[in-house]
Structures are given as structure tokens and as C-alpha cells.
Amino acid sequence: MFILLLIAVPVLTISVKLFDGPGESWSHISTYLLPSYLENSxxxxxxxxxxxxxxxxxxxWLVTRYHFPLRKVLEWLLIIPLAIPSYIVAYAYAGFLDYGGVYSIFMEVFGVTQAKFDIMNVFGLAFVLSISLFPYVYVSSRAFFLNQAVNLLEASRLLGVSERKSFVKLILPxxxxxxxxxxxxxxxxxxxDYGAAQYFGVNTFTTGIFRSWFSLEEPETAIYLSALLLILVFGLILIEKWQRRKIQYSSVKSTNTKTNKRIVLPKFQQFIISLVVIIPVVLGFFIPVLQLLIWAYKTVDKVMNQxxxxxSLQSFGIAFVTAFFTVFFALILLYFSKWNKITLVQNAAKLGVxxxxxxxxxxxxxxxIPTLFLDKWFITEGFATQFVINGTLIALVYAYVVRFLAxxxxxxxSSSLKVSDSIPDSSKILGMGNFKxxxxxxxxxxxxxxxSAFILVFIDTLKELPLTLILKPYHINTLAVKAYEFASDEMVMHAAIPSLFIILTALIPVVFLNKLLLKNE
Structure with missing residues (x-):
């Protein structure tokens, strides 16, 4: 319950601070800017x-169901866009499609002069975010397709239903x-997202929160926008739950031991499938990395130093410490609630996500806000002579844990559910306690x-920008913030090397994560 209280502090703070009223510019923002924040978001x-x-x-579906050239390579390549933060992909594509970018040079070789596309709008931002984030859907969908019972597809085929219709009518639902x-x-x-939206000049709730806090110096207005964003987020979740309120799902396990063998198509169709599957990898990884490598070559003498x-070591250390404490608290939340016989505690534990x-x-x-209040109280009561929480790594890591505990x-x-209850029960019958x-x-x-949990939290911490920008100590910097600072100062080419360091550091855990998925397969 103490952990849940720590998780709830940010939401409770926002809720209480709403009673203080908005800032002076709230009337202007609500009339002229709020509609665009809501519409764009x-x-x-x-x-x-x-x-x-x-x-x-x-x-x-394609990598799970069909056999085609490069399938095993593409299986893990489809995950690696997770290693690139979306704001870095935004920087890369803005340069790639601009005059002097790789795409412009390529077009000039073929004699096409109008090479520039205007990507700096809400549609371009949606494209950039999508090619950065689609691995989330890919990983969860692939896990389901791998575990789907063979007899469902066999029954569909015996009833004369085509492969395409089986996918649309049976597998997708x-x-x-x-x-x-x-x-x-x-x-x-x-x-x-903040970095990509701010760079593309698209007004969203997050950019509005930053603008109110730092440019207008009105924390009250930022809190009001934060509350509206929270309502929007929870509203979307509730709408999805309401929409499927009467639908039940169950996992059907096959009674036979046959595996779901991949279909071997004619060579030409295999080639087409390979092209279709490789498109997201090219768009989400190879094009941004190619542009960053070109920029890095041009700026290596100016940026590469001690x-x-x-x-990089600071970023790595902060991500490592955050991942450790987040996994530790998640374990406590999971197992302490499981060992507790009070139903209320067991149900409440899920609120931590x-x-x-x-x-x-x-x-x-x-x-x-609460850490600032606590530090002021410490100083007033004589427990400290300076801030000991706010503006330190303690507050930053605490915020990361709140954000990434889920x-x-x-x-x-998921891993604990695979352990049969009979195993720990047998141990307890033999006289061992819960902890042992x-x-x-x-x-x-x-x-x-x-x-898997450690790797995912490590990668997310390494890439996190909005939270880090607000809470990082003055003497501490991260690769994500450094890349953002270069881009904000119109030195986007200089952002290439810090960006590549982020990608390289995150790429190793992503590859390792894919090995775990293949092992489970």
C-alpha cells in the first residue's frame, strides 16, 4: 500500500492543485490554443x-504464418525501431527529406528536382511516431500468433475458408x-511525446504543458493542462473497455502436439512478402540511422570528446539504477499482494500499473511540487540546510519508477502465472516460508x-525526454537531453552522435530481448 501511495502522489498532487485555480493566461489558452491541443492529440x-x-x-502475421527469404533476420529487425527514440527519428526525417538530405541527393541522381516533402505537420508527425512505435503492436501480436492453437486454423481450412478470410474473420477478432x-x-x-512534436511545431497537450511552465512561468496553467490530459488518457482507456464490455476471450489449447508449420508460397509471392515486411524496418530504422551516420561523419570532430x-556513462548509470529499483518494487507489489490474504490488497496492487x-x-x-514542499519543510524544521530531494537524482529516479512500474x-x-501454484504450495507444505x-x-x-522487465525499463529510461527535461539535476545531463538541446539550438547535425550513442546502447538490450522471445517460441 505504501508503494501504491508513492505511485498515486503525482495524480493526487495534480488533483489537489486544481483547487488553486488556473494562471492568468488560462482564458487565452482555453479560447485559442486548447482546441488545437485537443484536436492534434x-x-x-x-x-x-x-x-x-x-x-x-x-x-x-506474415513472419509467423509464412516462410520467405530473410524471415529469421526480419523477425528481430522488426523490433529494433524500439531502440530509436521518436524525437530522434523526427530529427533524422526532417533532414532526410530536406534540401541537401540523402533523399534529395538520390532524387537529383534520377533527375527529379522537386525532392522536398513537407513533413513538418501533424500528418508527418503521425508517420514518424508510428514507424517508431509499431514494434509494441508487433511484439504483442506476434506473441499471440505464435501461441494460437493449430486446430483453429485447421478447422477453418476444413470448412473451405480461404487463408485471407480466416485471418480477417477468425484470427484478428x-x-x-x-x-x-x-x-x-x-x-x-x-x-x-514532446521532442518530436516540439521540433515539428505541432501543438499538443505536452508541448502546451512545457510552454505554460517554462515560457509563461505559470505552473497553475500547466497543472490544468495536465489534468485535462489525464482525463483524455483515462477516457480513451474507459472507452475501449466499454466497447468490449460484453465480449469474452479464452485461450484455446490444442489437444495435439503439432506445431503451426509456416506456409511455403511460390517464389514470387515469397519475394513480395519479403518486400512488405522489410518496409517498416527500412522506414523505422535504416533510413534514420543512415541520415544520422552521415551527420555524425560531418560533425565527429566537433562533438566527439571526453x-x-x-x-553516456551518466545516462547508462541512471537507466541501470532506475531499472533495478523499478523491477524490485514491481516484484514487491506482485508477490506481497499474492502472499496477502486480504482481497482488497490483492486487487489494489493492480492499480500500480x-x-x-x-x-x-x-x-x-x-x-x-510535493518534493519541493518536503524540502522546504526539512529546511524550516532544521533537518537540512539545502534541498535533498527536489533537483536531485532521488526525485528523478522516483519519477522514473512511477512512470515505468507498469x-x-x-x-x-506473465512469468509468475506460468509457475503452477502447486510448486510453491508443495514448498510451504514442507515447512518453507513465502520468502525462502x-x-x-x-x-x-x-x-x-x-x-525482460529490466531491459524494457532500461530502454524506456534511456529514451525518456519530457520527464528528464523537467526533473534532471543541473549538474547531470543525459544523451536524450543533449540531443534535444542540439536540435533546439538549430544544430541538428550535432545531435547525430548523441543520438547514435542512445541507439547503440539501447540496441544491445533489444537484440537480447528478441533472443528471449525466440527462446519462448
């Missing part, structure tokens, strides 16, 4: 949902929970889930 959520489903579900699980993560990331390596539904900027504001909790819960049973028996069985 909903546009982005809708467009990104459609595009990520298109890229993620189609790719997951059954895969809906898995698709929605990935889609919810996508929408949360879209509403949390301070950049120190910056709601932190991921709160955008990073909202979490940052909800953490900054990311760690879900893999841990966990250390000796359950811990080795859920290690893969713990490792």
Missing part, C-alpha cells in the same frame, strides 16, 4: 493507431486483446521475465 492518437496496426499486425495491449502502449507514448563519453498511463510531463510536475510489472506477472520459497524456487523460474 486526438488526430495523432487515431492516425498512429491505424498505422501501427497496419505495420505491426501485418508484419507479425481473437487477437484483439493482444493488439489492444500493444496499442495502448503506443497511444500512451504518442500522448507523452565529455560525451562521461555523458496505471503509472504508465500518465504522460512523463504530468508525472514530472506531480513529483516536483513496464516491469507486466512481464513479471521465492528465493529457492520461484526466482529461478521467473528470471527470464525479470530480465
Amino acid at each position: 486526438l488526430y495523432l492518437a487515431l492516425l498512429c493507431s491505424l498505422l501501427t496496426i497496419l505495420f505491426g499486425v501485418s508484419s507479425a 481473437l487477437a484483439r486483446p493482444a493488439i489492444v495491449a500493444g496499442l495502448v502502449l503506443v497511444i500512451m507514448e504518442v500522448l507523452n 565529455s560525451l563519453f562521461w555523458l 496505471l503509472g504508465y498511463a500518465i504522460p512523463g510531463a504530468v508525472v514530472a510536475i506531480g513529483v516536483m 513496464v516491469a510489472y507486466q512481464p513479471l506477472e 520459497t521465492f528465493i529457492k524456487i520461484e526466482f529461478p523460474l521467473i528470471r527470464a521475465g525479470m530480465l
